[in-house]
Amino acid sequence: MGNKDNQKHDRREFLRTLGRYTILGGLFSIGGFLAINRKMDFSCPAPQDGSPKRLEGICRSCVVFKDCDLPLAEDIKSKNKKIQRELRSPDKT
16 A cells, blocks of 8 residues: 555656646746847937937947947037046146
């Protein structure tokens, strides 16, 4: 009798373990699929509604800011260069 109970317990543990690993494998497969098929969008995320105060922060944190040739980005770059020159040059007061 003890042998049958032991077999049931082993079978039950096997099925639980099999289920856990099947679910875990499925989750990894879905995660891998989503990571591989993730679309990388390197276009400008800034809305072009003409509100420069709001867009300056978006442009500065943009991944294509360095190579961007939009007028707003060019304006921000020139402002940054002007500020950098002012910081580097000693005050003549």
